Amino acid sequence: MVELTINGIKTRVFEGTTVLEAAQEMGTIIPTLCHHEGLTPYGACRICIVEVVKGDRSSLEASCTLPVEEGQVILTDSERVKKRRKVIMELLLSSCPNSKTLQDMAANMGVNEVRFTIKDRECILCGLCVRYCKEQMQSGGIGFVGRGTSRRVATAFGVTPEECRGCGGCEWICPVCERACTAGNLVNGLCGGCQNLVPVETCPICIGCSESVTPSGHRVY
Amino acid sequence: MVVSIKIASAAELEQLRSRIVAGHDPDRLCVVTSVGTCGLACGAGEVADALSKALADFGINDSVDIRTTGCHGFCEIEPVVVIYPERILYQHVTPEDVPEIVSESVVNKRVIERLLYRDPSTGESITHEQDIPFYQKQKRLSLDNNRLIDPTNIDDYIALGGYSALAKALFKSQPEQIIEEIKKSGLRGRGGGGFPTGRKWESVRNAHSYDGVRYVICNADEGDPGAYMDRSLLEGNPHSVIEGMIIGAYAIGAHDGYVYVRHEYPLAVQNVTIALEQAREHGLLGEDILGSGFDFDIKISRGGGAFICGESTALMASLEGKIGEPRAKHIHTSESGLYGRPSDLNNVETWANVPLIINRGADRYSQIGTEGSKGTKIFSLVGKINNTGLVEVPMGMPLKEIVFDIGGGIPNGKKFKAVQTGGPSGGCIPESLIDLPVDFDRLAEAGSIMGSGGMIVMDEDTCMVDVARYFVNFLTEESCGKCVPCREGLDRMLDILTAITEGRGKDGDIELMEELGETIKDTALCALGTSAPNPVLSTIRYFRDEYEAHIQKKRCPAGVCKSLITFTIDEEKCTGCTVCAKECPQGAISGEKKEPHVIDQTKCIKCGLCRDNCKFDAVIVS
Numbered sequence: 001m002v003e004l005t006i007n008g009i010k011t012r013v014f015e016g017t018t019v020l021e022a023a024q025e026m027g028t029i030i031p032t033l034c035h036h037e038g039l040t041p042y043g044a045c046r047i048c049i050v051e052v053v054k055g056d057r058s059s060l061e062a063s064c065t066l067p068v069e070e071g072q073v074i075l076t077d078s079e080r081v082k083k084r085r086k087v088i089m090e091l092l093l094s095s096c097p098n099s100k101t102l103q104d105m106a107a108n109m110g111v112n113e114v115r116f117t118i119k120d121r122e123c124i125l126c127g128l129c130v131r132y133c134k135e136q137m138q139s140g141g142i143g144f145v146g147r148g149t150s151r152r153v154a155t156a157f158g159v160t161p162e163e164c165r166g167c168g169g170c171e172w173i174c175p176v177c178e179r180a181c182t183a184g185n186l187v188n189g190l191c192g193g194c195q196n197l198v199p200v201e202t203c204p205i206c207i208g209c210s211e212s213v214t215p216s217g218h219r220v221y
Numbered sequence: 222m223v224v225s226i227k228i229a230s231a232a233e234l235e236q237l238r239s240r241i242v243a244g245h246d247p248d249r250l251c252v253v254t255s256v257g258t259c260g261l262a263c264g265a266g267e268v269a270d271a272l273s274k275a276l277a278d279f280g281i282n283d284s285v286d287i288r289t290t291g292c293h294g295f296c297e298i299e300p301v302v303v304i305y306p307e308r309i310l311y312q313h314v315t316p317e318d319v320p321e322i323v324s325e326s327v328v329n330k331r332v333i334e335r336l337l338y339r340d341p342s343t344g345e346s347i348t349h350e351q352d353i354p355f356y357q358k359q360k361r362l363s364l365d366n367n368r369l370i371d372p373t374n375i376d377d378y379i380a381l382g383g384y385s386a387l388a389k390a391l392f393k394s395q396p397e398q399i400i401e402e403i404k405k406s407g408l409r410g411r412g413g414g415g416f417p418t419g420r421k422w423e424s425v426r427n428a429h430s431y432d433g434v435r436y437v438i439c440n441a442d443e444g445d446p447g448a449y450m451d452r453s454l455l456e457g458n459p460h461s462v463i464e465g466m467i468i469g470a471y472a473i474g475a476h477d478g479y480v481y482v483r484h485e486y487p488l489a490v491q492n493v494t495i496a497l498e499q500a501r502e503h504g505l506l507g508e509d510i511l512g513s514g515f516d517f518d519i520k521i522s523r524g525g526g527a528f529i530c531g532e533s534t535a536l537m538a539s540l541e542g543k544i545g546e547p548r549a550k551h552i553h554t555s556e557s558g559l560y561g562r563p564s565d566l567n568n569v570e571t572w573a574n575v576p577l578i579i580n581r582g583a584d585r586y587s588q589i590g591t592e593g594s595k596g597t598k599i600f601s602l603v604g605k606i607n608n609t610g611l612v613e614v615p616m617g618m619p620l621k622e623i624v625f626d627i628g629g630g631i632p633n634g635k636k637f638k639a640v641q642t643g644g645p646s647g648g649c650i651p652e653s654l655i656d657l658p659v660d661f662d663r664l665a666e667a668g669s670i671m672g673s674g675g676m677i678v679m680d681e682d683t684c685m686v687d688v689a690r691y692f693v694n695f696l697t698e699e700s701c702g703k704c705v706p707c708r709e710g711l712d713r714m715l716d717i718l719t720a721i722t723e724g725r726g727k728d729g730d731i732e733l734m735e736e737l738g739e740t741i742k743d744t745a746l747c748a749l750g751t752s753a754p755n756p757v758l759s760t761i762r763y764f765r766d767e768y769e770a771h772i773q774k775k776r777c778p779a780g781v782c783k784s785l786i787t788f789t790i791d792e793e794k795c796t797g798c799t800v801c802a803k804e805c806p807q808g809a810i811s812g813e814k815k816e817p818h819v820i821d822q823t824k825c826i827k828c829g830l831c832r833d834n835c836k837f838d839a840v841i842v843s
Contacts (some may be wrong), residue, residue, distance in 0.1 A: 043549045044704050046744045060743045065549035080743075087740040091709040115733055116713040125702065144544065144702075147527065149712050151702030 004072035020063040034126035035064040042127050051075040090114050095121045097189045099176040114189035129170035139163040227504035229512040231388040241380045250285045251305040257292030257456050265300035271316035275323040291457020293368045294611040310350040311336035355608045358627045362597050363573045364613045367457035372492045375499040378460040386576035390468045391513040399472040405583035407595030412568030413672045415661040424555040426473045428563035435475040436564040441482035442524045442531040445644025448675030450599040451569035455489035459496035465572030470517045478519040528699035533566050546701040547747035590616035594660035602628050605680040617658040635680040643672025645692045646752035648759030668759040684781035685764040690718040692756040707750030710741040723784040726772035780842035783827040792817040794839035801831035
């Protein structure tokens with residue numbers, strides 16, 4: 001067992017656990033996009049960053065790929081973390097403004113402007129579909145093509161490969177095309193349909209849109 | 222001639238060395254041409270061919286040796302021919318000069334004045350290679366052998382004491398002692414990170430490997446714009462790298478090695494391939510090296526042209542045949558690297574330093590350099606500088622000495638503005654810090670990095686916003702695209718920079734770029750991303766006024782950004798010579814002969830040809 005401190009609370013977890021899992025185990029919520037508990041950690045979206053404190057210095061690390069260490073001191077919600085997360089959220093929104101998941105998450109974080117050029121790529125390249133296809137379906141029918149801004153998810157040579165069994169898992173797991181934002185107009189990349197622009201005091205925890213509050217409780221990310 | 226005899230012991234190696242040295246008369250005439258990639262690009266290949274033909278024509282090809290070597294370092298004066306034993310150096314040699322060189326200098330021992338190097342500061346001609354100021358201030362520990370070695374002939378390397386460090390390591394030291402020696406020398410990785418090499422070796426040696434397999438890898442995926450020291454070492458002295466790798470493998474306990482080299486370096490690939498074959502023939506690679514019982518061999522893997530593959534985890538993924546993209550390094554490659562085994566990755570220059578340390582001892586090596594950075598470092602000095610080339614200096618030499626004393630200052634009497642160190646992810650160091658001693662720690666304090674050793678010198682005509690834009694553009698294209706801050710962040714950074722250089726900058730852009738830059742630095746997945754904002758952040762730090770001039774006054778102070786400048790002709794200075802009108806590709810310049818000319822702004826594409834060709838400085842850029 002390894003003992004570490006998350007937000008001032010000591011916890012003991014098995015060796016080999018990630019910081020994200022340790023935090024989730026004690027009920028601390030860290031937002032994630034490219035993480036899924038059934039798939040290998042990937043560390044691409046960087047939204048799950050946490051602050052790792054080492055003496056008087058600290059660094060930011062993606063919690064989904066960070067293994068726990070004895071005596072580790074983690075802050076999941078420090079000012080530095082929140083500030084950096086918001087910029088990453090802005091970048092994500094600017095590249096995929098029509099995603100309801102992203103808009104809701106942005107609202108939860110209090111992102112109320114997108115200062116970057118909107119370039120709708122309709123995909124955040126989180127790789128969930130690629131990993132799902134390979135690891136859960138043992139297929140490998142889809143993969144990444146290209147580098148940098150031309151990187152995209154595709155099948156080989158643009159044709160449906162034999163390996164694809166049409167399971168639909170890639171669509172099911174996608175955080176972006178799962179539900180499109182239904183709001184009519186996006187104002188500077190932000191959805192006008194939720195409470196970014198018109199705050200409603202219905203939710204005691206966040207100012208997220210009303211849809212994130214369900215009868216069973218509050219939906220957080 | 223390569224003699225294919227396996228060397229079975231250290232004593233046999235010494236015997237071979239004595240035989241080679243005895244068979245070589247030091248006073249014998251030898252004509253040397255440097256045919257590294259830089260020389261070949263300047264026509265050194267033709268010069269070398271013409272030399273062998275001319276020697277045959279004069280009937281003296283039996284009494285005069287001919288040798289082709291790798292790059293000597295002074296690329297500005299290529300093609301270079303050096304005549305031994307006196308070391309008479311001729312610069313900018315053309316094939317037409319060759320018969321004269323042979324008849325005058327080789328046969329009649331007369332110096333050809335017009336081909337000598339001239340010191341630009343004094344105008345005096347310099348006859349001997351060793352007297353050239355460019356070489357005098359350097360300390361060429363690893364580069365110097367480039368001028369003495371034919372890289373395709375292992376005998377040349379053995380004659381200079383090659384593989385004696387290997388023999389010493391194999392027969393006189395335990396692996397732990399070698400690691401201790403490297404640790405004591407203070408050698409730090411020359412590829413950019415500056416991690417202590419000895420500590421890296423130790424952790425690879427001590428890491429658990431379930432089947433005992435460990436790897437050593439040479440990182441020759443040199444991709445920084447303007448940096449080519451690794452290429453020069455591989456082309457000019459491949460055996461020094463190979464020897465370093467064998468010593469490293471013995472210390473670590475590895476039996477397999479890889480050289481991951483750029484496909485775009487064909488000559489380096491060729492010379493390393495030849496060197497590996499010759500080392501194998503001589504029993505210096507393969508099974509039972511020098512009869513010591515130690516087995517080790519090296520394979521070459523050619524990179525596919527991705528800058529990111531110079532990053533350790535991406536390089537190893539690429540070696541395994543996967544997409545070259547990095548992974549989180551919480552588990553170091555020294556514990557789980559190539560194929561999940563402990564792997565040691567060092568840069569070309571680091572490997573080349575290893576035989577030096579073993580031969581000279583760690584104490585002598587660590588006397589060179591500064592407190593935290595030991596030994597020498599090769600820099601490629603390029604850009605707006607008189608003496609373009611590779612310079613090897615002790616760590617801690619002030620930037621000023623490198624740029625002005627060795628580099629010979631800025632061409633055309635222009636003013637020095639900044640020097641960009643560390644490749645695209647490095648930073649710009651301004652004139653106010655010109656006395657900065659160059660070592661790992663001081664460069665980092667100044668907001669830049671040592672990187673692999675690129676030094677791009679910039680003069681007053683360089684726009685720092687444009688420079689930042691150039692590097693961010695490079696990195697945007699070379700980002701693997703895996704993580705969001707690097708892929709999207711750099712792309713948006715490029716948008717903002719492009720807008721600023723095109724006169725569309727807004728108030729708040731500088732602050733936004735600072736915030737974005739800090740975010741990328743803090744949160745990107747690999748070292749490419751975390752250092753990518755350096756060019757922007759360092760130029761904002763030292764040249765904020767230039768950014769402000771672009772944004773607020775819509776003016777480019779250096780006269781580079783095309784959208785922000787206009788070309789006009791000074792009526793007073795213009796003599797009406799009509800040269801500009803003839804040169805203008807747009808036909809935008811009109812005027813009578815001997816009357817002041819005028820530029821039609823609607824047609825002008827701001828190419829600058831008129832300014833470059835005007836003899837009277839009459840074209841004004843504002």
